[in-house]
Amino acid sequence: MKLNERSVAHYALSNSPADHRGFLRTWGGPGTPPTPSGTGRRCWFVLKGNLLFSFESREARAPLGLVVLEGCTVELAEAPVPEEFAFTICFNAPGVRPYLLAADGPAAQEAWVKVLSRASFGYMRLVVRELENQLRDARQSLALHRHSSWKAGTSSCKTQPPDQLSRGLENGHTLSRDYSPMGLVEAGGSRPAGRNLAECELQGAASLLGRGQSPVSPETSCFSTLHDWYGQEILELRRGWRQRARGSQLKCEQQDKP
Amino acid sequence: MRYNEKELQALSRQPAELAAELGMRGPKKGSVVKRRLVKLVVNFLFYFRTDEAEPVGALLLEHCRVTQEEPSGFSISFIEDPERKYHFECYSEEQCLEWMGALRRASYEFMRRSLIFYRNEIQKMTGKDPLEQFGISEEARFQLSGLKA
Numbered sequence: 001m002k003l004n005e006r007s008v009a010h011y012a013l014s015n016s017p018a019d020h021r022g023f024l025r026t027w028g029g030p031g032t033p034p035t036p037s038g039t040g041r042r043c044w045f046v047l048k049g050n051l052l053f054s055f056e057s058r059e060a061r062a063p064l065g066l067v068v069l070e071g072c073t074v075e076l077a078e079a080p081v082p083e084e085f086a087f088t089i090c091f092n093a094p095g096v097r098p099y100l101l102a103a104d105g106p107a108a109q110e111a112w113v114k115v116l117s118r119a120s121f122g123y124m125r126l127v128v129r130e131l132e133n134q135l136r137d138a139r140q141s142l143a144l145h146r147h148s149s150w151k152a153g154t155s156s157c158k159t160q161p162p163d164q165l166s167r168g169l170e171n172g173h174t175l176s177r178d179y180s181p182m183g184l185v186e187a188g189g190s191r192p193a194g195r196n197l198a199e200c201e202l203q204g205a206a207s208l209l210g211r212g213q214s215p216v217s218p219e220t221s222c223f224s225t226l227h228d229w230y231g232q233e234i235l236e237l238r239r240g241w242r243q244r245a246r247g248s249q250l251k252c253e254q255q256d257k258p
Numbered sequence: 259m260r261y262n263e264k265e266l267q268a269l270s271r272q273p274a275e276l277a278a279e280l281g282m283r284g285p286k287k288g289s290v291v292k293r294r295l296v297k298l299v300v301n302f303l304f305y306f307r308t309d310e311a312e313p314v315g316a317l318l319l320e321h322c323r324v325t326q327e328e329p330s331g332f333s334i335s336f337i338e339d340p341e342r343k344y345h346f347e348c349y350s351e352e353q354c355l356e357w358m359g360a361l362r363r364a365s366y367e368f369m370r371r372s373l374i375f376y377r378n379e380i381q382k383m384t385g386k387d388p389l390e391q392f393g394i395s396e397e398a399r400f401q402l403s404g405l406k407a
Contacts, residue, residue: 001263001267001314001315002315003315003316003317003318004316004317005259006336006338006339007320007321007322007336007337007338007339008259008318009259010321010336010337010338011318011321014321016320016367017370019397048366049301049366049367049370050301051366063259064259065259066260066261067261067262067265068261068262068269068302070265070269070272071265071269071272072265091262093264093265094264094268095264096262096268118394120300121301121369122300124369124370125369127373127392128369128372128376131373131376131377131380131388132372132376134380135376142383
């Protein structure tokens with residue numbers, strides 16, 4: 001079966017965030033030729049998303065192997081495996097033997113098992129959808145609260161039960177007057193000067209989320225909306241950069257956005 | 259580079275986000291359009307000969323760029339060689355746009371950015387970290403700093 005290996009290798013080596021990395025000993029499985037002794041081969045492993053890459057060394061310029069982590073479970077290795085701090089990746093696929101890996105110590109072993117167990121695409125998708133729902137609920141609560149507080153002289157909210165209102169107000173939070181129910185973004189000029197790029201990205205996205213379209217919302221099926229979403233994100237970023245450039249001309253950094 | 263081909267083949271048999279018979283043309287010069295059953299499963303795009311059970315190939319969709327080439331056609335290329343394109347022909351613009359949207363959302367990187375965004379927004383609004391309930395709030399991949407990469 002063909003695979004776009006050059007692109008995969010490029011992704012492995014790119015500076016996209018790694019979810020975990022470290023040395024592990026490995027026996028068989030992709031990326032490792034069989035070793036005559038039973039001690040396994042020590043390789044440098046990098047986990048990105050649902051992809052576990054192995055390298056001969058930390059400085060290697062190409063990955064040795066890739067394990068795609070879908071349809072598998074990760075467990076501490078049981079006896080009679082003589083290796084300390086070992087764990088296995090077991091696949092549901094027919095005819096596939098479990099991969100045995102061993103860490104350098106108990107903390108590393110536990111960390112690897114934990115992070116590999118949650119590496120699947122499906123897990124990530126579940127978490128994203130859950131947060132999407134939570135954010136929608138929080139916004140609705142906020143909008144309802146603002147709406148009810150705008151009504152002159154009334155202390156009751158007509159249609160919503162009290163617990164729905166309080167959901168967005170846990171911890172007795174006082175809502176800032178700067179929040180608009182639909183925009184959820186501070187006006188460009190009020191951004192603190194030291195705001196970093198990551199937060200500016202989020203601010204830009206927030207203004208669009210207010211319109212009910214999100215990058216992963218099931219309702220965002222229209223391509224032109226997606227296109228606008230990304231376009232707006234870029235506009236917001238540029239506005240932020242220009243403001244920062246104006247604001248701090250003496251110590252001005254070039255932000256290189258790909 | 260070795261990879262776990264058997265597991266990838268098993269993955270190609272899993273329920274797909276989208277599947278359709280499309281015209282497909284490889285990136286090499288002079289390649290011709292072939293009918294392929296194209297299947298989007300997690301962050302992989304599998305393509306099959308229409309009468310075969312095992313895929314001809316797979317494309318990992320991380321760091322890919324999806325571009326509309328014609329009203330009913332799009333291409334996929336990758337960041338390290340943007341001119342090297344895999345071309346796909348749909349039966350309508352509607353189908354083309356549907357695929358393009360799905361492919362753009364199909365990467366793990368995209369989901370990671372979305373998750374960080376939602377987490378940050380919820381935290382600002384409610385004062386609580388929504389990831390705490392999952393016990394994953396400390397993981398490096400969910401930190402705000404991850405967006406800088």
